[in-house]
Amino acid sequence: AQTVTQSQPEMSVQEAETVTLSCTYDTSESDYYLFWYKQPPSRQMILVIRQEAYKQQNATENRFSVNFQKAAKSFSLKISDSQLGDAAMYFCAYVSVINTGTASKLTFGTGTRLQVTL
Amino acid sequence: KAGVTQTPRYLIKTRGQQVTLSCSPISGHRSVSWYQQTPGQGLQFLFEYFSETQRNKGNFPGRFSGRQFSNSRSEMNVSTLELGDSALYLCASSWTGLPNTEAFFGQGTRLTVV
Numbered sequence: 001a002q003t004v005t006q007s008q009p010e011m012s013v014q015e016a017e018t019v020t021l022s023c024t025y026d027t028s029e030s031d032y033y034l035f036w037y038k039q040p041p042s043r044q045m046i047l048v049i050r051q052e053a054y055k056q057q058n059a060t061e062n063r064f065s066v067n068f069q070k071a072a073k074s075f076s077l078k079i080s081d082s083q084l085g086d087a088a089m090y091f092c093a094y095v096s097v098i099n100t101g102t103a104s105k106l107t108f109g110t111g112t113r114l115q116v117t118l
Numbered sequence: 119k120a121g122v123t124q125t126p127r128y129l130i131k132t133r134g135q136q137v138t139l140s141c142s143p144i145s146g147h148r149s150v151s152w153y154q155q156t157p158g159q160g161l162q163f164l165f166e167y168f169s170e171t172q173r174n175k176g177n178f179p180g181r182f183s184g185r186q187f188s189n190s191r192s193e194m195n196v197s198t199l200e201l202g203d204s205a206l207y208l209c210a211s212s213w214t215g216l217p218n219t220e221a222f223f224g225q226g227t228r229l230t231v232v
Contacts, residue, residue: 033217043206045223052218091161095217104151104174104215108161 002027004094006109013082014117020067021077021112023092030054031097034068034075035106040088048090051075079114087116120144122211122224130230136197139227141209143190147222149173149215150192152184155206155226164207167192168215199231 003026013019025034036048051059051068058066063083067076079086092109096102123142131137143150151174152164163176167186184194190211196203206228210221 035217042225043208044225045208045210047220047222050217050220097217102174103217104149104166104168105163105176106151106153106161106221107163110160 002029002032002094002096002107004092004107004109006092006112008112009110010113010115012115012117013079013086015082015084017082018078018080019082019114021079021090021092021114023075023077023109025073025075025092025094027073027094027096029096029098033095033097034066035093035095036064036066036075036077037091037093037108038086038088039091039111045091049077082116084116084118087114089113122209122222124207124209124224124227126227127225128228128230130232131199133199133201133231135199136195137199137229138193138195139207139209139229141192141194141211141224143192143209143211144222147211147213148190149212149221150186150190151210151215151221152192152194153208153210154178155208156204161208164194166215173215196229201231203229204231205229 034051038046063080089111093106149168151166166174186192206226208226210223212221213219
């Protein structure tokens, strides 16, 4: 079974600084997607960034970028120019695309709570 | 456009009762997935429905069931509630349920079993 590990329960960053959240995963499959989701106090999960395993280029979305190391099974999220609105729980997630039956099931890590200070 | 709507937002039930939660997906989305979020177990996949058919199921007991209607709205039902069923239940909708299309989450239903 696939597992996703986030080893940092909490992180803190000063406004305008850069922070990196770590995620490792375990899988024997070669075709999959990885995600970072943000869950603010409103509880609604919001997709931050998505990475397809077969793409070597790291995904970027504005201030958010990932460092995808397929061989090491590592998928870290870098937030640049941190803003107060970035404070939230961040979840790393994995999904297999072996078939449509598995492709809808997200496996989440335990989350990292990010605090942003002035 | 309207987002994913979950009702009710909060619910308090007694052990042994049953409960039904509702999820209205974004218009046009045919896939609805359900997740349970607890402090101890984190986020766990319950099941996914696509075009009224259950396409994927997580490792939950048979007390947890769901269905999807022709308008893609989905309900999940938990029978014979236990204290451990207290959780935030999230649903997500997408066009296809595949990871190349974004899944949009609702704000969840907070279920408390007493």
